[in-house]
Amino acid sequence: MTAVAVTRTRPGRVVALSLAGAVLAVIAVAAVAPGLLATHDPLLTDVRSALQPPSAAHWFGTDQSGRDVYSRVMFGAGRSVGIGLLATGLALIVGVIAGSLSAVAPRWADAAAMRVVDVLLAFPEFLVALLVVAVLGPGATNIAVAVTIAAVPVYIRLARAQTRSLSAAEHVEAARIIGVAAFVVHVRHVLPGVLGAVSVLATIGIGTSILAAAGLSFLGLGPTEPTPEWGLMLSAGRNLLLQAPWVAVFPGLAITATVVSVSVVGRILRARAEERGA
DSSP: OHHHHHHHHHHHHHHHHHHHHHHHHHHHHHHHOGGGTOOSOTTOOOGGGTTOOSOSSSTTOBOTTSOBHHHHHHHHHHHHHHHHHHHHHHHHHHHHHHHHHHHHSOHHHHHHHHHHHHHHHTSOHHHHHHHHHHHHOSSHHHHHHHHHHHHHHHHHHHHHHHHHHHHTSHHHHHHHHTTOOHHHHIIIIIHHHHHHHHHHHHHHHHHHHHHHHHHHHHTTOSOOTTOOOHHHHHHHTGGGTTTOTHHHHHHHHHHHHHHHHHHHHHHHHHHHHHHHHO
């Protein structure tokens, strides 16, 4: 029954993965080389063309300063996605190191570390990031640090659990018995498994980090005008929803499409990993 169910869902997975991959490919090009996709200078203002609706000249319309919204969305991908990728990468590295150390630390140290993690996990990630930015101050760098700190506890918890589970595996015990150094055993036999499990979670976490970074920018805690950044663009257009909805709609769609696509890829990878482990 399980095999039949899995087989039936595979075509749906392929379609979802293909669509998500296509969206992420466009976002990746926009993040790395936005000039290849943009049609205008994202910073060029023209008050005579302010708040024009989508047209052949301006695909996504123009904002209140006459800037091309489409080009600003393309150039904003690098900052919005970049902050999410940076925060997730740092959280993964810190989480794996801290989680692995906690798993092999003395009981009192492990208990103390887990209580701190439990406290952080008790609050929503966005709230933790907001509190960190309130302490550090606004700015793109501080947003990346804040999102990293907010995301780290999940990776620490998973890395700790995986390290303990893999350390008790038969092949790891066998390596210890034949005299392999503890550090070598961990690097060769434990760490790859920990990284595999945490990496799948990180794939989903990228979307959460992008959303958190955009949310902080929306609140005015990130880059400032006239920087093209999705959260900032969404904030600038929130008062124009009745007059010129395209100013906020297209940056919002970019955030939504990116987060959903990343989540789809991450969930499919996690499902496949669970099927292999079953």
